[in-house]
Amino acid sequence: DAKTTQPNSMESNEEEPVHLPCNHSTISGTDYIHWYRQLPSQGPEYVIHGLTSNVNNRMASLAIAEDRKSSTLILHRATLRDAAVYYCILRSQGTGNQFYFGTGTSLTVIP
Amino acid sequence: DAMVIQNPRYQVTQFGKPVTLSCSQTLNHNVMYWYQQKSSQAPKLLFHYYDKDFNNEADTPDNFQSRRPNTSFCFLDIRSPGLGDAAMYLCATSGSGGSYNEQFFGPGTRLTVL
Numbered sequence: 001d002a003k004t005t006q007p008n009s010m011e012s013n014e015e016e017p018v019h020l021p022c023n024h025s026t027i028s029g030t031d032y033i034h035w036y037r038q039l040p041s042q043g044p045e046y047v048i049h050g051l052t053s054n055v056n057n058r059m060a061s062l063a064i065a066e067d068r069k070s071s072t073l074i075l076h077r078a079t080l081r082d083a084a085v086y087y088c089i090l091r092s093q094g095t096g097n098q099f100y101f102g103t104g105t106s107l108t109v110i111p
Numbered sequence: 112d113a114m115v116i117q118n119p120r121y122q123v124t125q126f127g128k129p130v131t132l133s134c135s136q137t138l139n140h141n142v143m144y145w146y147q148q149k150s151s152q153a154p155k156l157l158f159h160y161y162d163k164d165f166n167n168e169a170d171t172p173d174n175f176q177s178r179r180p181n182t183s184f185c186f187l188d189i190r191s192p193g194l195g196d197a198a199m200y201l202c203a204t205s206g207s208g209g210s211y212n213e214q215f216f217g218p219g220t221r222l223t224v225l
Contacts, residue, residue: 036214038154041218042216042218042219043115043201043203043216043217043218043219044154044201044203044214044216045216046213046214046215049213085153087153098144098156098159098166099154099156099214100156101153101154101155102153103152103153104153
């Protein structure tokens, strides 16, 4: 599976938007882009995923660059409960469902 | 609620003493995974079961074994725990049909090796 690069940490003020970047310059045409997050003392949880088009759900939005070599997870209004480590993961369609986590970004939300 | 359950949440064992961690699921998913997560690191996939087919990651030590007696249960056996095996162990499940299958994680078992 292709590798992802994320900043180690980011900070955001509460109720402001947060843009979490991910670089995946070696992405292949069949790789899906996934985002999971891990709150303190919990297992990771699904946030969003996409292939080529931007995606929105109740938790977040995913903006995918036109060349697909980068993507951005957008939290529209950060809350204290959004403080977590956010993982950007690539997985090839048609392979097993295994995930190989990158280092992730630790998001701090400031009240 | 359908969920992934891990017992116990905290496990203490002695150096070299075999230990078994348990995972059960009510989601009826056919794929189950075990991850190891050391402090301040990302989860690392150890192995997974696709139904009864066991798939080991190439760099998973032989000290780690797994059993899946039925769809609902999966066990992680550490035959001779070393100090370096102290970590959070995460179990996850997913389906296998369709173009995407979200992974559902349990809360983890934190293993301490004395």
